Amino acid sequence: EDKVVQSPLSLVVHEGDTVTLNCSYEVTNFRSLLWYKQEKKAPTFLFMLTSSGIEKKSGRLSSILDKKELFSILNITATQTGDSAVYLCAVRDVGTSYGKLTFGQGTILTVHP
């Protein structure tokens, strides 16, 4: 059974800080890893990673995957209060249907002004 573990479970920072969120996984036959941001209801897509060592970047957010050590990190630099959310990591297995994602429990990020 695929498994995703995120750490820390929660994090409180001040605006301007840099944060690193961790995601480790066990999957039978890895296809891809996805990061989502969940503010109030719907998870919104951030990144999809398939190859090791290639950084994906969008503004202040970036993410990288290590397929040898089976983890990914999500970095947020110069945090803002609008970054406060639950960040979800999910993996997709080759052996399952395309849309079956296994999610971690999420990291709750709180950014104080």
Added chain:
Amino acid sequence: EPEVTQTPSHQVTQMGQEVILRCVPISNHLYFYWYRQILGQKVEFLVSFYNNEISEKSEIFDDQFSVERPDGSNFTLKIRSTKLEDSAMYFCASSAGLGGTGELFFGEGSRLTVL
């Protein structure tokens, strides 16, 4: 920007009642999914649907659950006889498919409360 829409946003029902949750996926998407999130727990996969049939379902998706695409736009989840433990946020999602970017687009969710 195209989005997945779900109705109702919140439904309260009595145990044993039937519930239908509705979703309108993004119009050119081919793959449709239901996920659920019990309060304080992980988002869990329920079912995927492609070409008018279920392509995969989880252990949670037992005989009490069914999905349907009754027309070209709606995608529904039916729970035949609700139980207390069905109380959760139910998310519909859609994706373009293998040729797309790989991301799933989620709706805002339907909160189901079973009393």
